[in-house]
Amino acid sequence: MMLLKCYSFMLTYVTFSLAYFSKPWRNVTENYRRDLDFVKSYQPRNKDVKHLQILLHGPVGSGKSSFINSVETVLKGRVTGRVLTDANSGSSFTEKYTAYKIQKDPGSFYSVIFNDIMGFEQNTKAGVDVEDVKLAMRGHVPDGYKFNPEVRFQKTDKDYKSSPTLEDRVHVLVCVIPAASVSRISEELMKKLREVRLAATEMGIPQLAILTKVDEACPEAKNYINETYRIKSLKEQVDQFSMLLGIPVNCIFLVKNYHSETNTNDDINVLILSALKQMICFGEDFLNNL
Template sequence: MGKLWTKLTGGGEESKPAPAPPSPPNPYLCQPWRNVTENYQKNLGFVKSYQPRNKDVKHLRILLYGPVGSGKSSFFNSVDTVLKGRVSGRAATDAISGSSHTKKYTAYKIRKDRGSFYSVIFNDIMGFEENTKTEVDVEDVKLAMRGHMPNGYKFNPVAHLQDTDKDYISCPTLKDRVHVLVCVIPTDSVSLISEEVVKKLREVRLAATELGIPQLAILTKVDKACPQAKENIKETYRIKYLEEQVDRFSLLLGIPPNCIFLVKNYSSEIETNDDINALILSALKQMITFGEDFLDDL
């Protein structure tokens, strides 16, 4: 009876341990798919010494466009920070309004120590959103690319710039035109962009293609989109999730992955950081290179 009871109850045998839970997948690639840290100083020197070879222009004009809250103004502030070596906030930003904080077409130059300017101009423009009464008109972006829009033009969401407006640039020169178009998107919003906004982004992109303007994109806020990037921004180009977001955005808008860059804008920092700078400079160098090729072709 005792043996039978032991057999029925399992007594006398060691209980098997529960199987260990599966290990979480490794979020990192074996090697970074883009090396930006190694080229940090080289890229910084390139940007600081850049001068357009085309004598008809003194500054390469880069137009930033994208949805509301994507970080366009913050990206310019971040470039300004990198080149000045101190945190800058010249372009006003607003993290809570939910609508575009940029109301005017604004051209930003970056001053060097000796009073001259770097050979790059950033133009900031009102953002896209689903509410057509509070967003930039697609036609205004097209006019800006062609050089018809004056600096300081105040956007009117219900009516785009007209050739009868007193400040309309009727005969734009090469220096008035946009030489590089850059789409700015938050990394954590790539899969959340509405069809309506995607349609507007693609319409701008197709217009730029007709004009021969080179196009790139930057995915901002990588630290908010990914805990690994927040923990160590230096590992940005080793993180699988971020590579997947680049591929996803490439399919969404048609921009090749090698023209899409991951960045973290300066936001809460009060001191500069070489790893943040490296990401920004990698994108900026490619913008300048593409823009220089555009000017060469002209």
């Protein structure tokens, strides 16, 4: 019996060693409270804007809407679900271009706005059109616009913003991809993601990526979410996505959105907050460099 227990322990140790780095390849817990205070107190220094505009884009079902809910959960300290999601939809559940403010108190909002957009699909006649995403980045698409995959948004459209202000424009572009899907991204989808990235680069818009659903991609992350940045398989997904899309590794973040939880969890919050803080820092740099 003693020998069996010893063997079991050794097997567990070897499995752990193979699956994990000896230390995190990115430390996201060290300044958690300070980072939370930074996010909550952030205000753009550029007086031409009141809110930092962050656009989330990516394939259908990647977790864009859930990420917005998760950010709101972190800032409010309770699980929220204001942005509607659908786990069973095979097509984009988000049909309208929607700007989400997060309420700080009854009389004010946080200085970050998340813009949710229809997801990309494999079918060229379904999902958001790349050209519509480009117009959104330039500030031409109004809040509430309902996308039509078969008809692009045009200058002649009555809702078209012909003279967008800096406040209307996107200040940070974030690509959202499920961690388990990185190795299965089709050539057609990657072409769309690359085209959006290149357009954002021409506009000078900083870009980041978040790999969501890490708990679904890796059983180790599901059981030990606090070890996410030590898990080798997740680091491999980050490296692979960096090579595919060209986004540097230090601009790619691992995230678990709130999904089945009814209470907040500091380990989940840390991952979300790490990504959010960098979005704000990149956006602030963009506004100050104009």
